[in-house]
Amino acid sequence: MKGRPFALIGVNSDELGRARAAVKENQLNWRNFQDQPQGSPTKISEDWLLNGWPTIVVLDEAMRVRYRGLDCHEGTRVARELVAAMDGEPVGG
Amino acid sequence: MGGDFEWVVSSKLRLTRTEMKKLAFLVAILAAQNLHAAAICSLPFMAQADAQDPAVRFERLSAEASQATLEWAQGILELQAAEKAGGAAIPTSAWISPLVDFVPRFQDAARDYQGRDAAIPYLRWITKEAMPMKGKGREAAEAALHELVTTHRKSESLEELSWMLGRLVYFFGEEDGAAIGAALEADSPSEIVRTWAVFSRRSGALEAAPLDSDEFKAAINELRTALAKVEIPMLEEEVENRIAVRAKFSIGMVAPDIQGVDLSGTPFALSDYKGKVILVDFWGDW
Numbered sequence: 001m002k003g004r005p006f007a008l009i010g011v012n013s014d015e016l017g018r019a020r021a022a023v024k025e026n027q028l029n030w031r032n033f034q035d036q037p038q039g040s041p042t043k044i045s046e047d048w049l050l051n052g053w054p055t056i057v058v059l060d061e062a063m064r065v066r067y068r069g070l071d072c073h074e075g076t077r078v079a080r081e082l083v084a085a086m087d088g089e090p091v092g093g
Numbered sequence: 094m095g096g097d098f099e100w101v102v103s104s105k106l107r108l109t110r111t112e113m114k115k116l117a118f119l120v121a122i123l124a125a126q127n128l129h130a131a132a133i134c135s136l137p138f139m140a141q142a143d144a145q146d147p148a149v150r151f152e153r154l155s156a157e158a159s160q161a162t163l164e165w166a167q168g169i170l171e172l173q174a175a176e177k178a179g180g181a182a183i184p185t186s187a188w189i190s191p192l193v194d195f196v197p198r199f200q201d202a203a204r205d206y207q208g209r210d211a212a213i214p215y216l217r218w219i220t221k222e223a224m225p226m227k228g229k230g231r232e233a234a235e236a237a238l239h240e241l242v243t244t245h246r247k248s249e250s251l252e253e254l255s256w257m258l259g260r261l262v263y264f265f266g267e268e269d270g271a272a273i274g275a276a277l278e279a280d281s282p283s284e285i286v287r288t289w290a291v292f293s294r295r296s297g298a299l300e301a302a303p304l305d306s307d308e309f310k311a312a313i314n315e316l317r318t319a320l321a322k323v324e325i326p327m328l329e330e331e332v333e334n335r336i337a338v339r340a341k342f343s344i345g346m347v348a349p350d351i352q353g354v355d356l357s358g359t360p361f362a363l364s365d366y367k368g369k370v371i372l373v374d375f376w377g378d379w
Contacts, residue, residue, distance in 0.1 A: 008372050062347070
């Protein structure tokens, strides 16, 4: 998806040291928030009314929710279709 | 006889004086150790009996695993205290749970009792403890869960799997997850297990079907009807939460912005990426 209108953002539930270690160990090269970012009074998972972990949420270019659930394959499929549509490719192609 | 004489212990056992002295010495040693000679004699047989008893084997193995976890947790606390006091950062390897090394041992035991009820505690342990792991640990947990919900689907002890039973599609994919759920609904003697299986079948509709669709309404009705017959507070809360979430945070609604710093301390906002498709992954190193 490099060079295409797509961004992957993580929200991590762990203590900061463990989260950083996991990012390093798994060589995650996308940006990650902590569930409760420093200085924030609330957790992102609470603001986003999360049902459980892990969860995938896919947003379109206007930040509207287009997928929300546990199935990473379905989430990825929805994201790919949205990116393809933005790039003018046929949907599902 | 060479001056020695025999002690007739029984018709088949005759001991010389020297042999009797040796026996008396051995009995004295055993008495000093508070061990009864009969107990000593039966130890090899007891060990053999224990080794054949799956419950005893499970108790021993899980106690060993618990002890290792306790020592590991204590070590982490000490490392954290040292780090806070200005010492070295905790190495990544220190976070690896000792339970990783126990998974193959529980797998070996589960294989020894494969297909029998005796395998269930071992499979449950693997499912519970290895599910948060990565790589082979996670694979082992999913394989153990699969064996539980297929081979042992008629066991009432599956009730303890609770939330995992509600995520069969997540673990085993659309087709297999649906087939396993249908078999549980048909065969499980447990109302609790069957209700979780209904949730697994209906959770997709609960999550994604349009709010005003017949599919969404039917999912709610079926779940509420199933939950009225059985007490599963965790599931009841989850279903009602999901219904409430759909009303507030549903497909097509605009997501709240996230603002703050990333894990490396750099400020950024989710809305910086507006204009792109964004996949937000809520994850953890469980």
